Amino acid sequence: MPELPEVEITARRLDAALRGAVVESAQAPGINALKTFDPPLSALEGRAITAVGRRGKQFVVEFDDGLALLIHLMSAGRLQLYDKRAGPRDRTSRLLLRIAEDADHGPRELRLREFGTKQAAWVKLLPADRVDEEELIATLGPEAWPQPPDDLKALLKAPRPLHTLLRDQRVIAGIGRSWVDEILWTAHLSPFKRGNDLTDEEALALREAIATVLDGALEHYERVVKLPIPDKLPLPLQVHRKAGEPCPRCGETIEAVHYEDYVMCYCPAEQTGGKVLKDRRLSRLLK
Numbered sequence: 001m002p003e004l005p006e007v008e009i010t011a012r013r014l015d016a017a018l019r020g021a022v023v024e025s026a027q028a029p030g031i032n033a034l035k036t037f038d039p040p041l042s043a044l045e046g047r048a049i050t051a052v053g054r055r056g057k058q059f060v061v062e063f064d065d066g067l068a069l070l071i072h073l074m075s076a077g078r079l080q081l082y083d084k085r086a087g088p089r090d091r092t093s094r095l096l097l098r099i100a101e102d103a104d105h106g107p108r109e110l111r112l113r114e115f116g117t118k119q120a121a122w123v124k125l126l127p128a129d130r131v132d133e134e135e136l137i138a139t140l141g142p143e144a145w146p147q148p149p150d151d152l153k154a155l156l157k158a159p160r161p162l163h164t165l166l167r168d169q170r171v172i173a174g175i176g177r178s179w180v181d182e183i184l185w186t187a188h189l190s191p192f193k194r195g196n197d198l199t200d201e202e203a204l205a206l207r208e209a210i211a212t213v214l215d216g217a218l219e220h221y222e223r224v225v226k227l228p229i230p231d232k233l234p235l236p237l238q239v240h241r242k243a244g245e246p247c248p249r250c251g252e253t254i255e256a257v258h259y260e261d262y263v264m265c266y267c268p269a270e271q272t273g274g275k276v277l278k279d280r281r282l283s284r285l286l287k
């Protein structure tokens, strides 16, 4: 699932490439992708793109005369810019914006594509000044980056595990399953520590870890991510998806807890006082 750093680097690349470009035509081949009907997608034809930005993990593509596309990639979507047009058989296409040729470019196409079997990614075409009123956007917590919230301790003051709290977009926007593992490992904090058990010192370490980890990911992407935006971004991960490998800091084996649709990784020596947390998948199988 693309998280803040992946969406941010994509928005930066697309903004640099598309600012001022004019939409020639717009289509939504995925039957479920477009969630609004007024104005119709054809309202974008002939309009210039004025900005590509992000709110949390969502894209906002703005057009002149005050229209905007709000795009949610869900777990398997990608927003990519190609020099060629998609063939009619590209089953991954959910939204296609054909970009008119200009002095510097041939015909280009901005594509929302989705991998896997589910059609979950979605798009809304809205008046630009209504984007922030959309429930998903209006209920977002403060952005995790570039400045993590100052009052992190107050923000996380709930009897819920940090691993859950930090991924709750209504608490703090932008962090998901991959980066939460990296952030908690960087802060030397247990994923199951309750938010309301954080000391001042731990809250500071966590705030610093959020900044360091997300900055680091973006610096990495600035060096390696180019258009059209690869199907798989090269996530610079140290613990997430590294179960069984040695911890890059202390050498202890990274452990994992498997949930139905994701896996949580941590270093027991540095995060849980040596305790290996119960793997729920394993205990379910043993029942």
Ligand SMILES: [Zn+2]
Pocket (backbone or CB within 6 Å): 247, 248, 249, 250, 251, 252, 267, 269, 270
């Ligand atoms: Zn370690």
